[in-house]
Amino acid sequence: MSSEWPLWEIFIRGQHGLNHRHVGSLHAPDAEMAVKHARDVYTRRNEGVSIWVVPSNAITASSPSDKGPLFEPSNAKVYRHPTFFDIPDEVGKM
């Protein structure tokens, strides 16, 4: 029957209080084994305190060619940054 084990994306929380971060991917027959493999592959040196595994095909990504239309609108809105405003020195730190 030989079919390849599906691909999983692995997210690791490095320390308490931090976000899970994408570290890579691996093949595993099911979610439980994916967690075990992720432990062996991505946390051999205390790199994590928590693991998420997500089937790669469950991820929907923005398209690289949409980069312009997708992100341009916010690039044009400089007033969203605190540095846009001049606050007089007398007012103190804000």
Place this chain on the structure above:
Amino acid sequence: MYAQMVKSEASNDDPHLLAAFQARIDAGEKIEPKEWMPEGYRKTLIRQIGQHAHSEIVGQLPEGNWITRAPTLERKAILLAKVQDEAGHGLYLYCAAETLGISRDEMTEALLSGKMKYSSIFNYPTLTWADMGAVGWLVDGAAIMNQVPLQRTSFGPYARAMVRICKEESFHQRQGYDIMMKMAQGTPAQKAMAQDALNRFWYPSLMMFGPSDKDSVHSAQSMAWKIKMNTNDELRQKFVDQTVPQAEYLGLTIPDPAVKWNEEKGGYDFSEPDWAEFFEVIKGNGPCNAERIEARQKAWDDGAWFRDGLMAHAAKQRAAKVAAE
């Protein structure tokens, strides 16, 4: 290197797209899997990353050879951890190659059929415990020379895999040098064993960087694409310059009477390895080529029932879960 003589593919793409792509690379941007790339870039990278991954996996065999015979429990645990790292490195790299549109099984089959290569170095036997020292010190040392600059390579997944790998390689090289120090400071017989390991691994380590630049036909395109960061001769020189003083510290002799400091070029002079031997090993006629592929083939065949069994189990669990809902 771990990827030797990777032939770069020509591209028949739209010249405008090619120019825009090259401009991105020149600007230091990373190329990500779903973005447009020339077919030649994709194919060359699959070949290079695949070969690199295969080298990590096949590279477990010469060292795995000594796990059961390590001289102490501590040495055994360390060697085991090192070999496990190599499996991890292979996996990071396979995953990076897979983002380019080739499957893991396709790569494995290409390795077994001889269509894809692995580094020539792993076709040499590891005859004594001192070889574990020489492999860590020289082979991993040579690998680091190539992998450190590859952290800046243009393909994002490859660069990120290299960052992870480089963090771990330093452990590998140090454990090798530590074995060499112990042996070199040991009894005369132990020191002779260390010298013998250096004698046998010196030239094969120099071959890891691939043929001399004057005979290396694939460099220019790969360097323009930033998937090869330095020329073979540059890296080889750097390796020799780093290694000669380390050998002196051990009280061992590099098996090349031509090794001599050259003040003018600011590096050591040294002899070229026997390139005829290199090409024979690449062609499959090295001392261990057949044994290595046989071991990989056996692992692949013997593991088939296990891979399939876990898939069947996963399917059963899924069905049971659906039935329970």
